[in-house]
Amino acid sequence: MARCVNLSTLQMFGMKSHDCHVMMQRILPVAFKELLPNNVWKAITDLCLFFKELTSPNIQVDNLRQMQQNIPVILCKLERIFPPSFFDSMEHLSIHLVDEAMIAGPVQYRWMYPFERYLGKLKKTVKNKAKVEGSMTNAYLVEEATAFCSYYFEEHVRTKQRNVPRNFAGSSSSGGMEEHHDTLFVFKNVGRGFGKKSTRFLSKDEYDAAHLYVLNNCSEITEIYTRLFVDEINAKYPNISPNQLQIKLNKEFPDWFKLYVADPNNRVENSDLKSLSLKPFQRVTSFQGFYVNGFKFHTIEYGSKKSTYNSGLCVKGLELDYYGRLVEVVVLEYSGVPTKTITLFKCEWFDPRPSGTLVDRDFKLVSINQRRRYDNYEPFILSTQASQVFYCTYPSKNQSRKDWLAACKVKARPLVEVSTIQNIPIDPTPFQEELVGRTPHTTIDDDTMPIHPDGALVYLVDEDDEEDVDTNEYVLETSDSTNNDSDDSE
Incomplete structure (x- = not known):
């Protein structure tokens, strides 16, 4: 606009x-x-x-x-x-x-929007205003002919039909390795980076925060090994509070998990779990942007030079939604043959508490205080967890509102959310199947004369007559009694 x-x-x-x-x-x-x-x-x-x-x-x-x-x-x-x-x-x-x-x-x-867009496309094909219809027809024939011919080109030739869709994230990959049924979910990377590629070393705080976040968001680990660790802590400290338990989980679980996997008595044979326990390399690869979940994300620095705004994001929590901005796209590498990778987003988070995030009770409109930040140091999320948000200022004469932004969620262009509807019977019969040869579902009483869809009368066969006529077939009587042969009953 x-x-x-x-x-x-x-x-x-x-x-x-x-x-x-x-x-x-x-x-x-x-x-x-x-x-x-x-x-x-x-x-x-x-x-x-x-x-x-x-x-x-x-x-x-x-x-x-x-x-x-x-x-x-x-x-x-x-x-x-x-x-x-x-x-x-x-x-x-x-x-x-x-x-x-x-x-x-x-x-x-x-x-009518698709048709209006197509009419606009046809108007652009008019080169001779004296022959408007002829110009459109000629352009349509040329486009159709070239589209058919493009199917016979070699695979390396780029054509309109082979173009990558907008915000295409690429296929699932695991660092170039072939995926197996036991591959961890975090290693099934979906998405692709773009922009200038660079490498750097993570700081100690970044390294520990990234590794801990990966362990806490790997379902294969939280369902088994996190529970084992929590049970050990509760058995050792029966009166420990939930806050103290969370502190111990953040500090001691990565090292405990590494020792548990390395112990041969525990019989952990999964190679992905062994790679995760050994922690990632401190040297990481970063990008200026990333395609994932049907969105195109920019870092704050890369997006500052653009007229569009693609650095806002949102992550759903158990109780609150966390809003922030993308600072860096980080690709972690883990040891293994071949090397396994996990893509993380490093973000700056706004304060999710009511002092920093307000949600309108009636209209669910979200307002963010851009000057307030999240206290805990948790900068990383998995790239697949992010959804896109754009922030806009409020036109207001009130000075107290100048620090507040309206957060508007964006829907991914190629994705449509379909709700799961249960307890609805579905007829498996395809529409292309002929009605002739199927048992009718209509209840017919003694006074009703059944009529076939083709216009012929239908005689219903009793169960006692099953030896003579198949009950799954119709017996039709047409107006031409002389041609009443097997061709009339299909």
């Missing part, structure tokens, strides 16, 4: 329908929070979030029913704010959009 903003005159112009949708769903709730009275801002935000939920690619039926009850209340609130001349058929149309979604499904598969 940057093309629609004129900073010299402080005006917006040339906005298309999709720009208006982005403006409504993303910008208005943040822009008006400090500029309008609270009752006006809430009414407008309700309407904005209504359309945001309605245009989501994944819609729950229960949410649609709740939206159907909320939209009349939202319009009544707007009627108390805006004059009657503001309301026409377009404002009333929002009441029926929920019914349309319940019948036709998500709007993502019905709206």
Whole structure:
């Protein structure tokens, strides 16, 4: 939307329908929070979030029913704010959009944006304005012919059909080694780095924090070995408090795990566990950016020279969500043949407590105090745990709000969240299978004359007549009785 903003005159112009949708769903709730009275801002935000939920690619039926009850209340609130001349058929149309979604499904598969984009693509192919249709037809034929020919090119030739998708993270890899069923999850790296590649040595604090975080976030270790360590500590110190137990876990578990794996009496044969117990090399590789989870992340330094903002990220915790910014992409290397790698994000975290992170109870809008930082030294996360966030300032005349940022989560472009729906029977029969030859599911009484989909009468066969006629077949009577042979019963 940057093309629609004129900073010299402080005006917006040339906005298309999709720009208006982005403006409504993303910008208005943040822009008006400090500029309008609270009752006006809430009414407008309700309407904005209504359309945001309605245009989501994944819609729950229960949410649609709740939206159907909320939209009349939202319009009544707007009627108390805006004059009657503001309301026409377009404002009333929002009441029926929920019914349309319940019948036709998500709007993502019905709206006109893909067709409008394609029409814009066709307009760009016009070279002779006297022959508009001819120019479009010629360009379409050329594109279609070249697309078919490109399938016969050699594999090393890059074509449009072979281009890497946007924000493509690459296939799962484990440092170049072949993956087996016993490969640890942390070694199944997904993602690829970009930008200037460099190497450096981790400091003592960074080294210990990175190794501890990997051990604490490896499910194969926490499910078995962490419990063994905790049981030993509880048996040795029966009255130990949870805080003291956590301190011992952070300080003593890495060395305990190394000795436990090295002891032949414990019979730890997994090579990945042995590599983790020996700790990573202190020399690491770093990148300026990373593709993972359908996102493109920039470090703060690399993104400072860009017009886009891709350094914000969020990690879900057990009780709180942690918001921060990406400082460095670090690749740890572990001993083994071949070398195993783990990609970590080094981040600076904002304070997750209420003094640094506020969540609106009604609209779930997140505000971050950019001057407050997280106290604990836990800078690293696994790259696969990160989701992208962008931060924007509040337009406000209140000086107390100048340090606060609005955190807006971003959805990955190629991914669609699909909820798991249980207890719904699914008919395994494909739609392409012919209806003829299947036992009808319709209940027919004595007074009903069954009709075949082709228009012929159907005579039902009793169980006593199974020797003469197969009960899984229809017996059809057509209008042409002279041709009533085996071809009429399929």
